Amino acid sequence: MNQPPTAFDPKQAKVVHQWKGPSPLIACCFDPHDKFVVAAAENRQVLRWTIPDGKLDAWDGHESWPRCLAASSTRPIVVSGGSDDLLIWWDTDSSPAKPIRKLEAHKGWIRSVAVSSDGNLLASAGNDGRVRLWELESARPLAEWGDHEREIYSVRFHPDGKSIFSGDLMGNVIRRALPSGRILQKFAAQELHSYNVGQRVDFGGVRDIAVRPDGRRIAAAGLFKATNPLGAVHQPLVLLFDLQPKEQAEPKTSEDANKDAKAQMDTKGARKHESNVAGKHFSDLKGVASRVVYVSNEWLVGVTGGTSGGYLLFWQPGSEKPVVQFKLPDIARGMDVDSSGRLFATAHYDRHVRITSV
Numbered sequence: 492m493n494q495p496p497t498a499f500d501p502k503q504a505k506v507v508h509q510w511k512g513p514s515p516l517i518a519c520c521f522d523p524h525d526k527f528v529v530a531a532a533e534n535r536q537v538l539r540w541t542i543p544d545g546k547l548d549a550w551d552g553h554e555s556w557p558r559c560l561a562a563s564s565t566r567p568i569v570v571s572g573g574s575d576d577l578l579i580w581w582d583t584d585s586s587p588a589k590p591i592r593k594l595e596a597h598k599g600w601i602r603s604v605a606v607s608s609d610g611n612l613l614a615s616a617g618n619d620g621r622v623r624l625w626e627l628e629s630a631r632p633l634a635e636w637g638d639h640e641r642e643i644y645s646v647r648f649h650p651d652g653k654s655i656f657s658g659d660l661m662g663n664v665i666r667r668a669l670p671s672g673r674i675l676q677k678f679a680a681q682e683l684h685s686y687n688v689g690q691r692v693d694f695g696g697v698r699d700i701a702v703r704p705d706g707r708r709i710a711a712a713g714l715f716k717a718t719n720p721l722g723a724v725h726q727p728l729v730l731l732f733d734l735q736p737k738e739q740a741e742p743k744t745s746e747d748a749n750k751d752a753k754a755q756m757d758t759k760g761a762r763k764h765e766s767n768v769a770g771k772h773f774s775d776l777k778g779v780a781s782r783v784v785y786v787s788n789e790w791l792v793g794v795t796g797g798t799s800g801g802y803l804l805f806w807q808p809g810s811e812k813p814v815v816q817f818k819l820p821d822i823a824r825g826m827d828v829d830s831s832g833r834l835f836a837t838a839h840y841d842r843h844v845r846i847t848s849v
Contacts, residue, residue: 499790499833501805501815501849507834508846509820510545512538516838518825520560522569522583523610525829528836529569529583530844531557537571537581539588540844552579552590559603563627565610570627572601572615580630592630596623603646603699605655612669614655616643622657624670636672638665641693645711647700656709658697660684664711664732678732682768683713687720694720701783701791708733708769710791712780715773727780727795727804731770772806774813780804782825786832794826794837803835803847819845 514534521528530538537550537557555574562569567584568591576598580591599618606613606627613625620643624634645658649666654675658664662681667674684695694717701710710729717725774780778797785791793804801823804813825838835847 499786499849501790501803501817504803504815504817504847504849506820506845507848508543508545509843510540510547512547512842512844513549515840515842516824516844517556517558518560519836519838519844520562520569520827521829521834521836522562522567523564524567525831525834527583528827528844528846529560529562529581530825530838531560531571531573532842535573537569537579537588538844539583542846548586548588550581550588550590552581552593553577558600561604561606561613563606563610564608566628568627570604570606570613572596572604572617574600576601578604578613578615578625578630594630596625597621599642602642602644605646605648607648607652608650609652612648612652614646614648616646616657618642620659622646622655622667624655624672634670634672636667638674639663642696644696644698644713645700647702649702650704650706656700656702658700658711660693660696662695662697662713664697664700664709666734676734678709678711679767680711680713680730680732682715682730683711683728685715685717685720685725687717690719690721692720695725698779699782701785703785703788703791705788706734710772710783710785712783712793714779723798724777725779725797727774727776727778727793729772729780729783729791729793729806730768731772732767733769770808771811772804772813773811774802774804774816776800776802776816778802781823782827784826784828786828792826792828792835794823794835796822796824796840801837801839803837817847819847 514532519530578596601617662684664678666676715728776799778795801819821841
């Protein structure tokens with residue numbers, strides 16, 4: 492979606508569907524053909540609603556909460572990751588659905604899964620601080636990286652499929668080359684992390700990462716101003732980082748070029764934190780930006796849930812605060828956008844999945 496979706500006007504946003512499940516919802520995604528919306532629920536089930544009639548199918552397989560979902564862009568497959576350390580592959584076209592395969596993929600909660608744009612690769616990450624790369628079709632393990640010292644909250648592929656991003660509790664974002672796994676860049680998003688001395692808790696983290704369609708910028712989402720983390724007193728924050736350094740004068744000689752290249756690398760061969768924060772998006776609402784997506788180079792959409800309720804937040808370049816804050820009927824915990832860039836599915840604590848049209 493390199494161009495803004497046709498007639499994209501957040502001021503016209505409205506909820507067009509809402510369907511209730513058996514338990515509070517945690518995350519959601521559309522299937523590759525936008526025929527279904529799939530959600531992870533606290534009752535350990537993965538739920539599928541048919542669009543537009545809302546027919547519900549419930550899938551059993553997890554032994555604890557499923558926490559994250561990712562859909563293939565080319566096959567009728569959704570993968571769920573759970574607090575039970577399990578990855579489960581689901582055939583979204585079958586009814587009733589049964590797991591295609593199930594495997595213990597991590598030692599600890601799986602917090603994030605992502606599928607590459609060509610539908611061939613799956614990435615997973617979680618509390619064990621590991622990023623794992625899989626062949627989506629066969630579940631064959633391809634690589635594993637452990638450069639994060641704390642829990643990983645988010646993983647995301649670059650649209651060109653040549654690199655992958657991961658973000659952790661402490662606000663560290665790492666970009667790796669594929670398939671080698673060599674670290675290309677590191678980004679300091681520590682403003683998304685806080686430590687509360689009285690509560691003795693690290694809080695926040697990079698809850699999600701979005702890559703702009705032109706591939707030149709990432710958005711790292713989470714929270715800040717966490718004056719009372721356990722009391723949910725904090726606000727949504729998105730930090731922006733440029734992936735390509737600003738124009739620099741060309742070195743005059745090859746020797747100068749080598750010196751310049753070495754100066755930009757750290758001891759592990761990764762580029763230094765060359766991209767300081769290029770911009771910020773935030774809101775005065777009380778909540779956390781748990782998910783962000785670029786629907787075009789001009790529009791970034793986030794979802795927040797907290798003591799202020801649930802909202803879809805719409806930002807444009809240069810606007811620190813949302814251009815539009817669309818209030819949802821209840822606290823939102825997850826979000827996805829369909830292939831048109833105009834329908835947003837949101838997962839809610841009140842057991843509903845909702846679809847909002849823009």
